[in-house]
Amino acid sequence: MASSSDLNAQIFQRLHPRAYLERFLAEQVRPDGREAEEWRDLFVHVGSVSTADGSALVRLGDTTVVCGVKAEIAEPDLEQPTEGFLVPNIDLPAMCAPRFKPGPPSEEAQVLSDRLASTINATGVLPLSALCIHPERAAWVLYVDATCINYDGNAFDAALIAMVAALKNTTLPKATFDEETGRTTCSRKIREALPLKRLPISYSFGIFDGSTVLADPTAFEEPLLDASISIVLDEHGSLLSTGQLGIADKDKMSACVTAAKERYEARGREIYSF
Amino acid sequence: MAQSGFDRRRVNGPSESFQPTFDDGLEESSDLYDNWKLGEARRKRHPGDIRPIFLQTGFIKQANGSAYIETERTKIACAVYGPRQSKSSSYHETGRLSVEVKFAPFSSLVRKVPIRDAEDRSIANLVHQALASSVRLDTLPKSVIDIFVTVIECDGIESCVAAATVAASTSLAKAGVEMLGLVVSCAGAVVGEDVWLDPNEEEARLASGMLLCACMPALGVTTSVWQTGRVLPAKALLSLQLCQDRCSDIHQIVALALHED
Numbered sequence: 001m002a003s004s005s006d007l008n009a010q011i012f013q014r015l016h017p018r019a020y021l022e023r024f025l026a027e028q029v030r031p032d033g034r035e036a037e038e039w040r041d042l043f044v045h046v047g048s049v050s051t052a053d054g055s056a057l058v059r060l061g062d063t064t065v066v067c068g069v070k071a072e073i074a075e076p077d078l079e080q081p082t083e084g085f086l087v088p089n090i091d092l093p094a095m096c097a098p099r100f101k102p103g104p105p106s107e108e109a110q111v112l113s114d115r116l117a118s119t120i121n122a123t124g125v126l127p128l129s130a131l132c133i134h135p136e137r138a139a140w141v142l143y144v145d146a147t148c149i150n151y152d153g154n155a156f157d158a159a160l161i162a163m164v165a166a167l168k169n170t171t172l173p174k175a176t177f178d179e180e181t182g183r184t185t186c187s188r189k190i191r192e193a194l195p196l197k198r199l200p201i202s203y204s205f206g207i208f209d210g211s212t213v214l215a216d217p218t219a220f221e222e223p224l225l226d227a228s229i230s231i232v233l234d235e236h237g238s239l240l241s242t243g244q245l246g247i248a249d250k251d252k253m254s255a256c257v258t259a260a261k262e263r264y265e266a267r268g269r270e271i272y273s274f
Numbered sequence: 275m276a277q278s279g280f281d282r283r284r285v286n287g288p289s290e291s292f293q294p295t296f297d298d299g300l301e302e303s304s305d306l307y308d309n310w311k312l313g314e315a316r317r318k319r320h321p322g323d324i325r326p327i328f329l330q331t332g333f334i335k336q337a338n339g340s341a342y343i344e345t346e347r348t349k350i351a352c353a354v355y356g357p358r359q360s361k362s363s364s365y366h367e368t369g370r371l372s373v374e375v376k377f378a379p380f381s382s383l384v385r386k387v388p389i390r391d392a393e394d395r396s397i398a399n400l401v402h403q404a405l406a407s408s409v410r411l412d413t414l415p416k417s418v419i420d421i422f423v424t425v426i427e428c429d430g431i432e433s434c435v436a437a438a439t440v441a442a443s444t445s446l447a448k449a450g451v452e453m454l455g456l457v458v459s460c461a462g463a464v465v466g467e468d469v470w471l472d473p474n475e476e477e478a479r480l481a482s483g484m485l486l487c488a489c490m491p492a493l494g495v496t497t498s499v500w501q502t503g504r505v506l507p508a509k510a511l512l513s514l515q516l517c518q519d520r521c522s523d524i525h526q527i528v529a530l531a532l533h534e535d
Binding site for chain 1: 285287291351374429
């Protein structure tokens with residue numbers, strides 16, 4: 001009996017996802033058992049990938065993102081001769097959810113990469129001048145590549161934390177530029193951590209049915225949302241950036257900022273304390 | 275060296291960048307086999323020992339079957355979707371097995387530019403060969419089973435293929451796909467007179483030849499053998515035997531991981 005009612009619920013969920021979610025929310029609970037403003041557990045582990053110069057694994061509920069930093073050396077841009085490069089990308093491979101297809105990055109992955117890159121650059125996580133080895137001749141390029149292993153919604157929050165944690169875990173060998181030979185050599189013994197200026201944390205919310213604010217939406221909830229709002233705070237809890245995609249009442253943004261700060265007060269301080 | 279070229283679908287770095295060179299000139303940072311000479315014993319492990327295997331199933335919630343395998347530094351995640359409807363319009367009497375292997379850009383010492391290159395495809399082919407004869411594809415007309423493998427960290431390419439095969443077969447079992455038996459795989463490196471099982475990257479570099487064997491220990495049959503390098507036929511057969519013996523141990527680990535679920 002139990003299995004047939006389980007199956008009926010599954011069929012109902014597939015055929016009428018919106019009605020399914022509405023009935024849950026009418027009872028003040030979400031399909032995964034959380035309340036509307038409740039977050040999933042966050043787990044951060046750094047340094048597990050030894051082939052990378054820095055790495056992090058982040059689990060947000062079932063969403064799992066691995067991020068690795070690889071450092072290479074390049075000639076700086078002519079217009080910014082004293083700056084290095086920070087190149088963040090995220091991959092949503094076909095492995096992590098059935099709706100992603102193999103091949104080049106999907107539109108969703110491209111948008112996500114772009115949002116992550118602009119957040120990391122605009123919030124000044126790492127001053128690019130710190131990556132300069134020798135002006136006009138040599139600078140570090142940090143390829144920050146994140147891969148989603150298991151997709152269950154809110155990849156932006158998980159990926160941003162994974163990228164920042166991987167950067168915090170990164171050490172670069174001490175590099176010296178020889179002006180006579182024009183070559184850069186690195187020391188095997190001395191490695192230095194990156195001088196990170198800010199450690200942003202993102203908090204994303206979904207607006208369902210114009211009124212309900214759902215914190216940390218899952219893969220099932222995401223396609224049903226009217227709008228999604230991301231609030232980025234720094235490691236002291238001050239507001240760094242906000243973003244909204246879709247239509248929502250104007251009071252929703254400030255409600256989300258308040259909710260994000262509350263969440264920061266509850267769990268935010270320990271995220272990057274490794 | 276990464277010559278990425280401009281790709282508007284990704285965030286781009288500079289047009290050219292190079293791997294750092296170190297003052298002591300060596301490419302590798304590890305010194306496990308410093309001053310090692312041919313004929314010396316294997317360091318840290320007995321020749322017949324494999325690295326401890328950690329295997330977990332079902333961690334990708336939306337996949338029909340999934341597995342994560344870790345053997346010391348090698349880390350591989352695998353997901354199976356299907357059997358699902360084949361997208362191609364032509365009719366197939368039997369089901370098809372599609373394998374895709376992807377290396378994370380940070381999975382090896384040299385950064386992998388995220389472009390599907392020949393290496394990924396040849397590895398996917400090896401995994402496909404190892405598995406193809408174990409799956410009852412004749413019971414699944416018009417359908418396709420997608421196997422996606424992501425290599426998070428790779429330490430020895432042959433052992434990586436072996437681990438990927440184990441993870442893929444475990445995922446298939448987890449997905450409830452009808453199979454004749456579980457496929458497990460093990461690599462053996464011929465170093466001098468010895469055969470070192472499950473070699474890591476450094477050991478693979480010392481080897482004169484390599485043998486990769488995939489088999490179904492429950493039925494006592496081999497599904498795929500892949501040999502490279504210079505090896506005497508007798509040594510190749512010895513490696514095959516040693517790999518097969520070790521495979522029955524790996525089979526138990528897989529069975530246990532599936533049973534625990």
